[in-house]
Amino acid sequence: MTQSLRSRALALAFSVALLAPVAMAQTAPTGDFIVALVNSEPITNAELRAEVQRVTEQLRAQRQALPPPTELNALVLERLVNDRAQLQLARETGIRVDAGAVDNAEQAVARQYQISLDELHKRLAKEGLSVAAFREQLRNQQTLTRLHERDVERRIVVTEQDIDQYLADPKNANTDPLAIEINLAQILIAVPEKASPERVAALGQVAQKTLDRLLSGEDFVKLMQEVSAGDAKNGGQLGLRRSDRYPQSFVAATQKLPVGGYSEIIRSAAGFHILQLVERRIPTASEQTMVVTRASHILLRPTPQEPEAAAVSKLKDFKRRIVAGSVTFASLAREYSQDASAAAGGDLGWANPGMFVPEFEDAMNRLAEDDISEPVVSRFGVHLIKVTERRRVALSPKEVRDSVRNQLKGMRYDDAFVNWARDVRSRAFVELRDAPQ
Template sequence: MKHIFSTCRSLAVVLLTASCLSAALTAQAESSSQQTLDKVIAVVNDDVVMASELALQTRMLASQIQQAKQPLPPANILQQQVLEKLIVESLQLQMGERSGIKVSKQQLDAAVAGVAAQNKLSTEVFRRELNAQGIPFGMFRENIRRQMILQQVQQAFVIKRIEISDQDVDNFLASEEGRRLATQEAIDKPINQTQARHILIKPSAIRNDDETRSLLSKIQSVVQQGGDFSALAKKYSEDPGSALKGGELGWISPGQVVPEFENAMNNTDIGSVSEPFQTQFGWHVVQVLDRRAQNMSETIMRQQAQMILRKRKFQDELPRWLKELRDQAYVKINN
């Protein structure tokens, strides 16, 4: 069940600060006064980059650089950098679509509300502010959706290229820096753990969110009537890490799984099965088997060390993966 654990996720959307929002508003205002005949700038596998998108993204980046009081590169260099960014993003989005990675309306609503809160506004006031500045709210939501998918794609395809061995952890903890960083989260007192198992079912091209939730509701009902949770998990669950084990997740510590999963698990009694709930990975039901208080200071310290090492290796591996993706793609740039 590696992929629902927070050590391997990056759902958190990068929230716009007030200055970045201002830059985006400025760029949009400028673009509204410049009507350009649209054309295809680049063919990227099965997708295209349009001149209008390149122009808007270039102006937005230029505005952000100016707001940061940094020198602007020459216009042609800036445009080349933005085009390359759009090409690589297109390749990732296409990969996400092929892999069935989606962002639900609920997840997108929560992300947009987070952006509004970062700017100290309610969602409705934020919507009105965007519209007043000439930015369609739908366009803003689409940009956030794209960023969420990009993050999920990177996590899905880069994380599996990373391996953290016990020896890596030992070496890290043997260093002064490693011990200091890892012990910041370790606590020398018992923590509450939950033993649980789950069933994950993902929406697909032939099964929408409502149908997926309905299927899990039927599975929940079968279990409540005495059905074998383990057998049902082996039959239905789409989590490759736990399905063959009957959905078993072992003992879970606070913060080890994504918040939606932890909340549902914490609100479920021992021996009971939760109502269907959604995370970025799909729809779940979770059964709580037991709870205990356990001194986990050493385990937590090793988990923290793994998280630090994985984050560092992710930052090193991501550019290599993106370069491979770009090198293997069909890209034709129209001059």
């Protein structure tokens, strides 16, 4: 939930800059007036109108219904009041966001829209927003995020008894499709490697007749012994194992079957398969797995002599050479990568989810095994990423409990945030003012 909050904060910063035609007013225009005071700090009508316009356009872009204008104005003003009170609390209690953090946030906005900083600044100018005002918005968003992380999360208490109750509740069983254990039995109508189309068609007809006989009530084991080219031991059963250890086509074909049911005919390189679902076992909440990834990267850190664009260009050339087979990923990593993994050919070892920064991990998670990414910009530099292997591993009892603790914290975050924000609001002096007559 905390990560979700960070995402919402960044999304708000992006939309303030690039979705609203006028954005937040930098100075009060002639005839502007104060609509609210928060501990003697004013909120002007120009600020309110600009934020209402931004929210309106955002809701329209998301095709959401707009509240009546009076209600929308009241809701937006209340949020501005809450944000102002929270920013004041952050400043009073020592939260500071330095220029470097704002620089990183500004660069993240540019990367989000795949434009340079210069282009971002030109767009801001067209929308009537100065770079200084935009950076202040980014600073405020980061300040609020840090305040929420500090003050809201410490209100959330998850006891060991809470975790025990969660794990004991049957409705919290692990329903990850690839973690469910299944036992399949198969009848295999083998197809020779160089079989003619006519021979393949004839064997397909044998498979169809076999399936028809099964559906009419004939015994699976008897038919398996009669026609299957597969292992006949144990009634053709392949064994109880996690779904991710079966071919994906087998899992997809049997996912919705009842125990004892038969699949449609599945074609593979080996031939035609008919599967029976012998057993399905859903893990309990205390039996959890996760996918771990082994990846390599080549990291180039931009410098004044080799800026980011040059690093991107160089890594694109590296990828072209690797794909062409003229050089290996590992050899280029050893020669050029600018971090400690260079000595190991860029190998980063096995990584659990969340170990890398989001921009790196998101790109890595989109890759199939042995794929190489396009250049990826992160806060550390520019990366070329290769995924070498993935596997699903069981979590230890401690890891399961830590995972449940985080889930429960996430489930309780919204209530904690609402109560905390209400407390901050109640401690602030707020005066709402009507428009001058």
